[in-house]
Amino acid sequence: MHIHLINPNSTASMTAQALESALLVKHAHTHVSASNPTDTPASIEGGADEAMSVPGMLAEIRQGEAQGVDAYVIACFDDPGLHAAREVAKGPVIGICQAAVQVAMTISRRFSVITTLPRSVPIIEDLVSDYGAERHCRKVRAIDLPVLALEEDPQRAERLLLKEIEIAKAEDGAEAIVLGCAGMSSLCDRLQKATGVPVIDGVTAAVKMAEALLGAGYATSKVNTYAYPRIKAAAGHKVCA
Amino acid sequence: MHIHLINPNSTASMTAQALESALLVKHAHTHVSASNPTDTPASIEGGADEAMSVPGMLAEIRQGEAQGVDAYVIACFDDPGLHAAREVAKGPVIGICQAAVQVAMTISRRFSVITTLPRSVPIIEDLVSDYGAERHCRKVRAIDLPVLALEEDPQRAERLLLKEIEIAKAEDGAEAIVLGCAGMSSLCDRLQKATGVPVIDGVTAAVKMAEALLGAGYATSKVNTYAYPRIKAAAGHKVCA
Amino acid sequence: MHIHLINPNSTASMTAQALESALLVKHAHTHVSASNPTDTPASIEGGADEAMSVPGMLAEIRQGEAQGVDAYVIACFDDPGLHAAREVAKGPVIGICQAAVQVAMTISRRFSVITTLPRSVPIIEDLVSDYGAERHCRKVRAIDLPVLALEEDPQRAERLLLKEIEIAKAEDGAEAIVLGCAGMSSLCDRLQKATGVPVIDGVTAAVKMAEALLGAGYATSKVNTYAYPRIKAAAGHKVCA
Amino acid sequence: MHIHLINPNSTASMTAQALESALLVKHAHTHVSASNPTDTPASIEGGADEAMSVPGMLAEIRQGEAQGVDAYVIACFDDPGLHAAREVAKGPVIGICQAAVQVAMTISRRFSVITTLPRSVPIIEDLVSDYGAERHCRKVRAIDLPVLALEEDPQRAERLLLKEIEIAKAEDGAEAIVLGCAGMSSLCDRLQKATGVPVIDGVTAAVKMAEALLGAGYATSKVNTYAYPRIKAAAGHKVCA
Amino acid sequence: MHIHLINPNSTASMTAQALESALLVKHAHTHVSASNPTDTPASIEGGADEAMSVPGMLAEIRQGEAQGVDAYVIACFDDPGLHAAREVAKGPVIGICQAAVQVAMTISRRFSVITTLPRSVPIIEDLVSDYGAERHCRKVRAIDLPVLALEEDPQRAERLLLKEIEIAKAEDGAEAIVLGCAGMSSLCDRLQKATGVPVIDGVTAAVKMAEALLGAGYATSKVNTYAYPRIKAAAGHKVCA
Amino acid sequence: MHIHLINPNSTASMTAQALESALLVKHAHTHVSASNPTDTPASIEGGADEAMSVPGMLAEIRQGEAQGVDAYVIACFDDPGLHAAREVAKGPVIGICQAAVQVAMTISRRFSVITTLPRSVPIIEDLVSDYGAERHCRKVRAIDLPVLALEEDPQRAERLLLKEIEIAKAEDGAEAIVLGCAGMSSLCDRLQKATGVPVIDGVTAAVKMAEALLGAGYATSKVNTYAYPRIKAAAGHKVCA
Known part of the structure; x- marks a missing residue:
């Protein structure tokens, strides 16, 4: 195939x-x-x-x-x-958004999404709603970093993501995290290990x-x-x- | 302006x-x-x-x-x-869809949309829902006519639309009709006069x-x-x- | 007309x-x-x-x-x-609520409403939902000022509104503000100029x-x-x- | 009390x-x-x-x-x-609408409402939605009889209601019927006996x-x-x- | 009976x-x-x-x-x-959840639920939504106390509930409180008296x-x-x- | 694995x-x-x-x-x-319901479910809604055959399913069919071939x-x-x- x-x-x-x-x-x-x-x-x-x-x-x-x-x-x-x-x-x-949302709905009951720029938040909220996860998705969050900066400064991206995941756990009661950008894919495993919460990469x-x-x-x-x-x-x- | x-x-x-x-x-x-x-x-x-x-x-x-x-x-x-x-x-x-939906929500309490091809029905249903009219819109209907056929055979288009409006009134309890294609614009007045129900053209x-x-x-x-x-x-x- | x-x-x-x-x-x-x-x-x-x-x-x-x-x-x-x-x-x-909500849905993707008394908040939330803007409206806020106090002490009203708009921008990610009382109408332009966010008066x-x-x-x-x-x-x- | x-x-x-x-x-x-x-x-x-x-x-x-x-x-x-x-x-x-809807949600999983005039249908639909029964209520139906005609010709009202209840059972899969007008109150028991489905009077x-x-x-x-x-x-x- | x-x-x-x-x-x-x-x-x-x-x-x-x-x-x-x-x-x-929710929707326009463990929060949220109170229920809160601890240390339970009710009033604008566990039943009256907000026990x-x-x-x-x-x-x- | x-x-x-x-x-x-x-x-x-x-x-x-x-x-x-x-x-x-619904949402935009007994229809409707497919699912249908009869008389089951799929295509505009019972699994391929519409078996x-x-x-x-x-x-x- x-x-x-x-x-x-x-x-x-x-x-x-x-x-x-x-x-x-x-x-x-x-x-x-x-x-x-x-x-x-x-x-x-x-x-x-x-x-x-x-x-x-x-x-x-x-x-x-x-x-x-x-x-x-x-x-x-x-x-x-x-x-x-x-x-x-x-x-x-x-x-990759629909796939990640479907996985998140299967392995957790409440999840949050973390994306790059705040301007993408309403776009992703509407997608999540179209995919039927309005109630399952606690919050769409943004680390306020342009997409290309993920590659340029991966350490900074990882720090910001780690911090936002902890906030999502504490404030949203997030039981899983969906990474809201394909460019975060390579950080997925490290974030999951560091935070103890399932982290889902859409790719x-x-x-x-x-x-x-x-x-x-x-x-x-x-x-x-x-x-x-x-x-x-x-x-x-x-x-x- | x-x-x-x-x-x-x-x-x-x-x-x-x-x-x-x-x-x-x-x-x-x-x-x-x-x-x-x-x-x-x-x-x-x-x-x-x-x-x-x-x-x-x-x-x-x-x-x-x-x-x-x-x-x-x-x-x-x-x-x-x-x-x-x-x-x-x-x-x-x-x-023109959002504008027509906003007018329909202002001058009626329940309306139906009539478009050209059945394949557009789910697309328009999702738009209507995005614009907040899920409860106000009774049904999105299609006359099963390609867009360009509206111009090529306007008499046929008008006949099909007249028939569908009557069905929408009887079956949906539609209080207003939204025309679901810019190409229907020129038929709007005649349809309203013939059916006695407000007909809304998005343009x-x-x-x-x-x-x-x-x-x-x-x-x-x-x-x-x-x-x-x-x-x-x-x-x-x-x-x- | x-x-x-x-x-x-x-x-x-x-x-x-x-x-x-x-x-x-x-x-x-x-x-x-x-x-x-x-x-x-x-x-x-x-x-x-x-x-x-x-x-x-x-x-x-x-x-x-x-x-x-x-x-x-x-x-x-x-x-x-x-x-x-x-x-x-x-x-x-x-x-004026429906009109303001329709404008807000057209010029922004997420907005907040600011009204006078907290007791009006659920009433306006339900209206906003009836008008189909449940997802577009981030929050209905109140400055906790009686309606007639808007006229009696417009400076105080303006101060409270300015403060609440800034909170709505920061916490709600509001991209536009709807003024939730006809009595705020005359403050609209000044608020927009001071905050840099579109402010919509229903009248x-x-x-x-x-x-x-x-x-x-x-x-x-x-x-x-x-x-x-x-x-x-x-x-x-x-x-x- | x-x-x-x-x-x-x-x-x-x-x-x-x-x-x-x-x-x-x-x-x-x-x-x-x-x-x-x-x-x-x-x-x-x-x-x-x-x-x-x-x-x-x-x-x-x-x-x-x-x-x-x-x-x-x-x-x-x-x-x-x-x-x-x-x-x-x-x-x-x-x-009486809210009370009837709450009873219907407690003794059945899907119900229909039958009211008098078609013009009340959207009004009741919106109420049912406000009371949280949008999914539980299959359909709001009307027998197209003015309210006062319920008293003037109760036999006719009963015939129309019986017929509509049978349609609601067959087409809606209604498991209970809510009578959508206080004026139907006295017919409730007879309708329930005749149709074998719970009939709920709001009073x-x-x-x-x-x-x-x-x-x-x-x-x-x-x-x-x-x-x-x-x-x-x-x-x-x-x-x- | x-x-x-x-x-x-x-x-x-x-x-x-x-x-x-x-x-x-x-x-x-x-x-x-x-x-x-x-x-x-x-x-x-x-x-x-x-x-x-x-x-x-x-x-x-x-x-x-x-x-x-x-x-x-x-x-x-x-x-x-x-x-x-x-x-x-x-x-x-x-x-008892459905009954409490129906009471809450009748005597208030916005309420919050307070339960024992955080793991029950999504379960109750989904119930509240099934019962049609998604918009009326501001928030489901948890005091993070196991069910049996309610009996073992009722003073502590009461303290935690009192604190959470005050938060629900201030942050959620809760107009009534639903106690989200049968084991809280005996505390209901004292909580209502102490907080001045209607407290609803499901039993x-x-x-x-x-x-x-x-x-x-x-x-x-x-x-x-x-x-x-x-x-x-x-x-x-x-x-x- | x-x-x-x-x-x-x-x-x-x-x-x-x-x-x-x-x-x-x-x-x-x-x-x-x-x-x-x-x-x-x-x-x-x-x-x-x-x-x-x-x-x-x-x-x-x-x-x-x-x-x-x-x-x-x-x-x-x-x-x-x-x-x-x-x-x-x-x-x-x-x-198998959640999995089938996720597949249906991925390969079609509108689908219908066909199950065995009418009493399961509201149960499945509520599941479909919990899984976020309320808008994507046109209708949950039943062929009114007990579960075990699927095995006892598979020819009859197949005939009834074929007929119901055709109705779902014509009346619902169903673009895919979800089989609403594990016992229908072995019929899936034959139904798809006979009807030309994707048929999804949950197993x-x-x-x-x-x-x-x-x-x-x-x-x-x-x-x-x-x-x-x-x-x-x-x-x-x-x-x-």
Whole structure:
């Protein structure tokens, strides 16, 4: 089985890190590849960054379809373009936020999410609500660090995350922590060991979920919402009235 | 005041129709312009079409910002890229679905939405829920007609809509009808007259809402979620692992 | 177009202040009038005050109907009698809480409300939920000042509001503030300038919304819930069993 | 213990019928009295009728307070002025809709409500939701009969109710039926016997709930929302601007 | 009328305390008995304790049915096996959590719950949500004291409860307090007197609710969900594959 | 890795069927075993059957813990005792309803559930809501066939399921179907082939989910709610007051 992981932003080092997380947990016989578009924002911090990354991400999926990819993981915690991707792909498409939330709802009864920037908090709250975890998720927190700073100063990121996890345990009664950014993936194990609370990385969760769905033979339903998009030429002459 | 209406798809005749609807209701002193991107799908039917239309739509907004546009209307009922657009624009950005839903919640206590294709029904249901009208909206219905067929055979579209409105009145107890596609805009008055129930066109609603917000001096909050996106170069070298 | 603003309480100076706010933002050709009943409580602080003010408010609307008023604004943040008023009026009836909430949902993604007395907090929370903004509204706060004290000591009111807005920004992550009392209307601009966050006054929002609805030709749906009440004589002989 | 039942409309025969239902189920030592205002609508069908009935109903409560009444039942299924009444009364105030819904949630897992006019359906749906039974209530149905017709032609009312209960059982999977109008009270037993499904009359439910609360010593909380309203003179000079 | 109170755990002194609370409020003519299974956990602290207590509790109900018991109260705040018990019993079965929540929603607009151990907080939150009080319940709090310590050191329990009630008043704006453990029953009056806020004990609430339902002639609906369970022999041969 | 599947009822043939479904999809290196208690009801149809099956099911888990089982699947669609089981187990415990719902939310946007008896419909509706799929699940349907009849007359079961799936597609717009009973597991593939819509069997879904969680190293959080239950002797002397 071939799972292709797409980092929607154009920072190759983040793609590499996500791939590394995936390789650590994949089954021996699973083939995991990874790519990112080259013309999308360097990091995804908010809705405009998301929007600018989706067409490039969909192009990766279209290419994957031509190459026989079985399932996809979108390695950005905002799950940008998740519904669109499911229209384009035949097999399952897993968003790392949805996968992490599903794991959190299975191994704990109340969890908190910790993300990078405060501006992502309402976006993630709305996602969590869409995925049905409004009551299970105590709080979405932010350490107020830009996405790329996770790579540039991992020690600082780890310190801030450790501190925020302790606050989430004490104030939220969080029984598990979801890391709210793909770029936090490599810190997951150390954070769990240091805090004694399960820490869930979406990339890991999504890769295993993709294997699970493929192993059971599930594909994306092509009935109604996720049917393939109809091929349509761009029609347009510019209007300026 | 200058309101710019963007049709996110690339069918210029739909842009023209939306502009016409806007011109019919705008204040004498409001300047309304309209445009569409030229490289986006010819119609927006589902999430992939939406995703492919948003970067072009954001480009129109960036151009509008340079030209001093005061407010924007996104003339597609899925409100594609609405949150992203609000990050990019200084002034208000109005989605025609949100505007229509707000009008429907003000002039009736229970309403139904009628859109084109069944695949859009869950998308619109989720939007309606995001806009807080889950209890007020009885049902999202579809006449099972592609978007472009609205223009190609308006008589058929009108017949199908008339029939669906009567069903919505009888079965849903709908007290108002929201037209779930910008391309239905020109049929609005005839449908209302024929059925005796208020029929709400999102383009009309959004243009007037934009005038209202501008008239009161409201702009998009730049605190947190809708702050301007940070300028980031694409970083990417293609990775293929 | 003729918009009539009704202050449901009997304090004429509050009516005058609300009218002043309305006149500042209305279109040149809009006629805005204002009145209040004379036999209702001097301020509306809780459900009993609301209840005692509604029949007088409905009488103002009945009189307005006779005089050809096109739309009404109910200038009390509890939106007392809003549904009843819509049954009586032909044109749109706008509640300042609903209007402010709709604006807040359009220009921000998370907002907080600041009202006068703590006893109004649950009332406003329930309204906000009815208007579909449960997830968008972070918190309803109170400065613990009676309504009439807003007029008697505006400096103190402003100080308390400034302080509470800063708390809402810091603790709630509020991206916009809704003023939860018509009597705060005149402070709106100063508060916005001092805090750098959009501050929304319901009177302003409602007047512009009324203009918008009228400009688009919308009237209250007379299908089902908001149909005119049937004329019924009081039937009653007192029973005492 | 003294429970006073208030029919908010001015039709004394309805008051008498409600009192009769109360007397059938009250404890031997409970004193139940009943009254109605004389200047309110003859029946309550919608929000305007509700609004016009509340001040008269509150006057009955104020009089009851002077006479040492221990608890009140508001005998109209829209629970008009329920929150206001709780501010005015020292003891518990029971709405027949809330009481019936609480009983239905206790003796069944899914129920339907059957009321008189379709215009009351959204009003009752919103009440049911406020009382937390949104998931437990399958559907609010209407037999499309004016309130007073229940008394004028009880045979017809019974036939319509029987038919609607059978539909609710078959289509809704209703496990219990709540009668959505105080005027249906006297039909309750016959309907239950004829249909084999528990049928809940709000007057009965509310009287027993009032006895229960008094028996346990509960009174309305005077902390915050339901604190007594402050005494305020009407302030008003008519403004007409 | 005969109400039988079942303490699902096997600590007889807790059964005796609950019975004492019941006897204090029951009507003169009500017969209240009490029992507990002997093979269940000594206290119920979490889901496993609940599960181990339910078959014994159902056996008590089956025995009660044979003896003509009219209604049952399950005297554990987690309402363990409540739905199962309703299948087995003919008459009403009242859970002390549901009863207390219904009282709290009737005499206040916002309340908080205070229970023993933090691990019960999410369990009670979910119950409160099932009973429809998600918006009315501000917070579920825990004093972090094991259930049996309530009996062993009642002074300490009282001190901790007093402190937590004051926090609930100040931070939650709680207008009433629900005691989240049957073992707190005997402290209820003292806590109410000391804090000036209504304090609701579930045992008291449930006994009065049971009397109310019986007095009105209500029984558990045997239509669908709460129908008697079909008699089925255990079929089992152990499989070990 | 060792996954142990527990059928909570005592019908060994159902255990064998569930095991067969598990063996079909498990990874080569996964060890899957299965068992059922011998003293529980022959099938689980409603809350009382559930309650009677949970202690036996927990005993199987305790035995599994002693034997080093890594994860558990509870093979009954009501997910009986799921939260309790998570307290007892160190590793993940997967309920087949929760797993099926998570798959359905990932491969479709709207789905319906089809179960055996109508009495299970509200139970499953509440589970679906607890798992956050209230909006995604169009309807829970029943074919009105007892659980054991699935085995006794599989042809009839298949016919009824086929018919109900077609209704779900046409009336609900279901994009995927979840089979609401472990006993339907062996029919899953045939139903999917015959109807062209993804059909999800909970046993399959849960086994793959268990493999996924184990493969990623996730265990049940022992922080707070799912902490091991404290060892407590039964304390009980029977009280009969």
